[in-house]
Amino acid sequence: xxxxxxxxxxxxxxxxxxxxxxxxxxxxxxxxxxxxxxxxxxxxxxxxxxxxxxxxxxxxxxxxxxxxxxxxxxxxxxxxxxxxxxxxxxxxxxxxxxxxxxxxxxxxxxxxxxxxxxxxxxxxxxxxxxxxxxxxxxxxxxxxxxxxxxxxxxxxxxxxxxxxxxxxxxxxxxxx
Numbered sequence: 001x002x003x004x005x006x007x008x009x010x011x012x013x014x015x016x017x018x019x020x021x022x023x024x025x026x027x028x029x030x031x032x033x034x035x036x037x038x039x040x041x042x043x044x045x046x047x048x049x050x051x052x053x054x055x056x057x058x059x060x061x062x063x064x065x066x067x068x069x070x071x072x073x074x075x076x077x078x079x080x081x082x083x084x085x086x087x088x089x090x091x092x093x094x095x096x097x098x099x100x101x102x103x104x105x106x107x108x109x110x111x112x113x114x115x116x117x118x119x120x121x122x123x124x125x126x127x128x129x130x131x132x133x134x135x136x137x138x139x140x141x142x143x144x145x146x147x148x149x150x151x152x153x154x155x156x157x158x159x160x161x162x163x164x165x166x167x168x169x170x171x172x173x174x175x176x
Contacts, residue, residue: 006124014126015115015172021131022173023076024110027055029135032102033093034152048150051143052093053133055110063131063143065150070118072130072145101154108135112174116144116157121164132157132169 035049050064063074096102116130130144130151142153144167151158160167 007126010124010126011117011170014117014128015170018074018115018128018131018172020076021061021074021113024053024055024059024061024133025113025173025175026109026111027057027059028107028109029105030054030056030107031060031095032097032105032141033095034150036094048152050150051152065145065148067148068127069148070129070145071127072116072143073128074131096152102141105135105139105141108137108139109175110134111136113172114169115172116142117168117170118145118161119166119168121166129167130158131172134174 031052031054033052033054035052050062052060052062054060058079060077060079061074062077063072065071066073097106110133112134114132114134115128116132117126118129119126130142132140132142134140139155142151142157144151144153144158146158157169158167
């Protein structure tokens with residue numbers, strides 16, 4: 001198999017467990033929160049914690065980091081969980097929807113979802129390092145594992161990590 005065929009096969013394998021995220025397509029965003037650890041960290045933290053998107057049908061999606069330092073995962077709930085959960089820690093919700101720049105996303109429909117795929121040059125292994133949630137009117141929100149710290153970007157993608165690493169946005173699902 002050539003390099004392009006090998007990458008395509010690795011990409012299919014990496015994206016397969018994330019296909020269920022498509023269940024939020026067409027839903028309207030009604031809430032947007034991130035998690036903050038309930039304990040005080042005297043050193044401070046750049047980690048924005050899990051991201052929770054709530055929708056007009058009462059369901060929610062929670063994106064969170066995987067402890068390998070490069071991957072992200074998600075869970076879809078029929079209703080919002082009482083507490084954000086990540087890595088056996090409890091987080092309190094911080095309402096991002098109250099912030100003027102993010103408030104404009106509320107009420108908009110999810111039209112596409114991309115995976116942020118992390119790769120190292122010369123290796124066939126790919127990992128999903130985050131997601132890009134695309135909304136109507138061209139707005140989007142990126143959630144990314146930046147080396148064990150969650151990062152959230154509005155209408156921007158994370159910076160490229162630099163050689164020999166690469167981060168690309170690969171489509172998972174979109175409305176027709």
